[in-house]
Amino acid sequence: MNRRQVILDLKDLRTRFHIAEGTVYAVNGVSLTLHECETIAIVGESGCGKSVTMLSVMGLIPVPPGEIVSGQAFYRNRDLLALSEAEMEHIRGKEIAMVFQDPMTALNPVLTIGRQISEPLRVHLNMDRAAAQQRVIELLEQVGIPDPKNRMNDYPHQFSGGMRQRAMLAMALACAPSVLIADEPTTALDVTIQAQIVELVTRLRDALCMAVIWITHDLGVVAGLAERVIVMYAGMVVEEANVDDLYDDPRHPYTLSLLAALPRIDRRRDRRLKSIPGAPPNLLVAPHGCPFAPRCEFAFDRCRIETPPLLPVAIEHRARCWYDVVNGRPFE
Amino acid sequence: MTRYIFRRLLQAIPLLFVISLVLFVLMQNMGDPIATMGGRNVTRSADRERLKRQLGLDKPIIVQYLYWLVGNDWTKTDLDGDGVAETPGVRRGVLRGDFGLSLVNKKPVTQVIGERLPNTLLLMLTAEAFILIFALLIGIYSALRQYSTFDNIITTVTFLFYSMPVFFFALVAMYIFAVNFKKWGLPYLPTVGMFEPTAGKTPLQVAWHMVLPTATLSFGFIAGYSRYIRSAMLEALGQDYVRTAKAKGLPRPEIVYIHALKNAALPIVTIIALDLPFLLGGAIVTERIFGWPGMGRLFLDHVSRGDTPVVMGILMMIAVAAVIFQLIADILYAWLDPRIRYT
Ligand SMILES: Nc1ncnc2c1ncn2[C@@H]1O[C@H](COP(=O)(O)OP(=O)(O)OP(=O)(O)O)[C@@H](O)[C@H]1O
Ligand code: SF4
Ligand SMILES: [Mg+2]
Numbered sequence: 132m133n134r135r136q137v138i139l140d141l142k143d144l145r146t147r148f149h150i151a152e153g154t155v156y157a158v159n160g161v162s163l164t165l166h167e168c169e170t171i172a173i174v175g176e177s178g179c180g181k182s183v184t185m186l187s188v189m190g191l192i193p194v195p196p197g198e199i200v201s202g203q204a205f206y207r208n209r210d211l212l213a214l215s216e217a218e219m220e221h222i223r224g225k226e227i228a229m230v231f232q233d234p235m236t237a238l239n240p241v242l243t244i245g246r247q248i249s250e251p252l253r254v255h256l257n258m259d260r261a262a263a264q265q266r267v268i269e270l271l272e273q274v275g276i277p278d279p280k281n282r283m284n285d286y287p288h289q290f291s292g293g294m295r296q297r298a299m300l301a302m303a304l305a306c307a308p309s310v311l312i313a314d315e316p317t318t319a320l321d322v323t324i325q326a327q328i329v330e331l332v333t334r335l336r337d338a339l340c341m342a343v344i345w346i347t348h349d350l351g352v353v354a355g356l357a358e359r360v361i362v363m364y365a366g367m368v369v370e371e372a373n374v375d376d377l378y379d380d381p382r383h384p385y386t387l388s389l390l391a392a393l394p395r396i397d398r399r400r401d402r403r404l405k406s407i408p409g410a411p412p413n414l415l416v417a418p419h420g421c422p423f424a425p426r427c428e429f430a431f432d433r434c435r436i437e438t439p440p441l442l443p444v445a446i447e448h449r450a451r452c453w454y455d456v457v458n459g460r461p462f463e
Numbered sequence: 464m465t466r467y468i469f470r471r472l473l474q475a476i477p478l479l480f481v482i483s484l485v486l487f488v489l490m491q492n493m494g495d496p497i498a499t500m501g502g503r504n505v506t507r508s509a510d511r512e513r514l515k516r517q518l519g520l521d522k523p524i525i526v527q528y529l530y531w532l533v534g535n536d537w538t539k540t541d542l543d544g545d546g547v548a549e550t551p552g553v554r555r556g557v558l559r560g561d562f563g564l565s566l567v568n569k570k571p572v573t574q575v576i577g578e579r580l581p582n583t584l585l586l587m588l589t590a591e592a593f594i595l596i597f598a599l600l601i602g603i604y605s606a607l608r609q610y611s612t613f614d615n616i617i618t619t620v621t622f623l624f625y626s627m628p629v630f631f632f633a634l635v636a637m638y639i640f641a642v643n644f645k646k647w648g649l650p651y652l653p654t655v656g657m658f659e660p661t662a663g664k665t666p667l668q669v670a671w672h673m674v675l676p677t678a679t680l681s682f683g684f685i686a687g688y689s690r691y692i693r694s695a696m697l698e699a700l701g702q703d704y705v706r707t708a709k710a711k712g713l714p715r716p717e718i719v720y721i722h723a724l725k726n727a728a729l730p731i732v733t734i735i736a737l738d739l740p741f742l743l744g745g746a747i748v749t750e751r752i753f754g755w756p757g758m759g760r761l762f763l764d765h766v767s768r769g770d771t772p773v774v775m776g777i778l779m780m781i782a783v784a785a786v787i788f789q790l791i792a793d794i795l796y797a798w799l800d801p802r803i804r805y806t
Contacts, residue, residue: 220714236702237706241725251711302707
């Protein structure tokens with residue numbers, strides 16, 4: 132069992148968007164726990180609610196159209212979803228930091244890299260200009276930007292994609308947060324740079340004992356990085372397991388097809404998730420029954436009527452399915 | 464950057480020549496300066512001929528233009544109007560800083576314009592300050608409260624103002640704040656001139672007299688710019704970098720006024736700088752309506768009497784100003800947007 136302290140405990144989060152076409156049921160009851168110094172990965176195909184889940188925790192959902200209907204997100208026993216905006220400002224960037232997918236658009240084009248990294252230092256640690264500058268140089272050095280003294284005066288457009296993501300990391304790590312949420316930080320980068328960023332995060336995580344939530348499409352990255360994996364589908368957690376168990380002993384049909392679609396190691400040109408047959412779920416209708424039923428080869432009557440609960444199937448391993456894939460028959 | 468400015472100014476020179484020639488030719492159709500010289504008396508045709516020769520108006524238009532441009536001190540002019548050119552010319556030409564004498568009152572053009580320019584600048588600068596302050600306040604506020612009651616009211620009002628002709632606004636404003644306020648015994652706003660002759664030209668008098676002209680000149684620009692700022696701010700606030708700034712835990716004012724506004728300012732600055740000539744155009748109409756003794760009224764008074772030197776002086780000043788405003792817009796843009804470098 133995990134004997135480390137729980138640092139982030141998300142309970143039954145539901146987030147919706149009210150748009151012209153109707154209501155988007157983006158997150159439908161996500162619960163997860165993150166322990167100190169632990170890394171978990173959240174995987175799932177595009178649109179399954181990975182980003183919205185984490186943005187909800189951070190209070191970064193645009194309202195309207197967004198609405199957090201219910202749920203709690205305990206960070207060190209404080210419910211983030213109940214905090215005021217002013218209280219959240221002290222959490223964001225200081226306790227929980229976030230790195231976004233696209234470093235091209237996530238950095239402000241008209242402010243220098245140095246300024247953008249120094250901002251959290253100023254607002255959270257009350258550093259003065261000189262101290263912040265010194266720290267920015269250290270941070271840039273730490274994430275492997277050469278000649279940080281001069282490069283900190285550059286603007287984002289003078290940085291390459293990989294360097295921008297390093298700068299984003301430096302910014303996120305500025306106040307030594309306890310939790311780092313990385314939302315597909317390598318998706319926009321080419322493969323060699325991806326590996327460097329993963330390596331960098333791993334190193335910094337170990338040095339700082341930081342808990343990391345790594346959102347990704349890339350099951351290949353997950354293996355070397357995370358201890359536990361959470362598989363999401365249509366705004367729900369459908370399977371949760373330690374990383375080896377998930378690969379060796381998947382219990383949810385969706386996970387099975389994800390792994391089946393994964394190219395073999397000897398042909399790993401593109402390790403992103405291959406699309407699996409069938410249409411992705413329509414989030415505009417309220418969830419009823421198992422969301423995976425239309426694409427599931429094991430689906431039977433009950434699946435279309437009743438949504439399965441997330442139930443333990445093995446040690447530290449839970450799945451949301453009415454069907455016992457090990458024994459090849461429905462559960463009792 | 465210096466080289467860029469220098470090059471842009473060099474490029475503007477041929478343009479200014481062409482503009483001046485076209486304007487000069489057009490001016491010949493704007494009225495007969497001789498016709499109004501005798502006041503109410505009809506000018507005799509012999510006098511007309513003499514006056515024409517004295518003023519050099521008998522010369523071909525291109526020669527007149529040449530004299531205007533480079534002066535006539537290298538040739539002889541017919542100063543006494545007897546048909547023989549015997550007196551050496553004294554005009555030095557625009558290129559040497561001599562804009563000539565007004566045909567109407569024989570004063571140097573630079574002096575005539577110089578007397579009026581400060582009044583126009585006062586009106587324009589005050590209006591521009593008002594425009595920027597109110598447009599920014601309204602634009603940012605309605606962006607932050609998108610679709611709120613305030614935003615909806617502002618949307619309606621700005622639409623109304625934006626489509627309202629300047630003279631109509633001026634008349635309505637006069638009707639309410641001058642005519643009716645007077646009738647109701649309230650302190651009413653003056654509608655003519657810069658100051659009460661009895662009170663003298665005190666700063667307070669001038670400020671009081673500026674209220675209606677400034678409002679008239681500003682309202683359309685405030686309406687237009689506040690819409691523009693609103694949409695630029697909304698666009699900036701929806702960008703990823705604003706989310707990043709928020710994720711860092713920055714306080715809201717810093718997000719809005721630094722991260723978003725600095726990006727939103729880029730398109731706004733360009734528009735505002737390029738609009739400055741239109742502000743001048745608006746000032747001309749406004750001055751006319753409120754009897755404001757500025758360049759606008761000067762222009763209208765002199766254009767109707769075919770006073771080429773004065774009118775050309777004013778028009779060339781506007782043309783040069785337009786070139787400079789454009790340059791200022793470019794420089795500001797480069798200063799605000801690090802991605803742009805002029806060389
Ligand atoms: N601002 C928004 N307005 C309306 N709908 C939104 C908004 N943000 C997200 N959604 C919807 O919520 C759903 C979940 O989106 P989310 O971004 O969480 O997916 P994701 O799993 O992160 O996908 P990806 O891997 O592509 O990033 C999607 O259907 C998306 O269309
Ligand atoms: S519950 Fe039914 S439809 Fe859903 S994944 Fe399991 S077997 Fe397939
Ligand atoms: Mg996402």
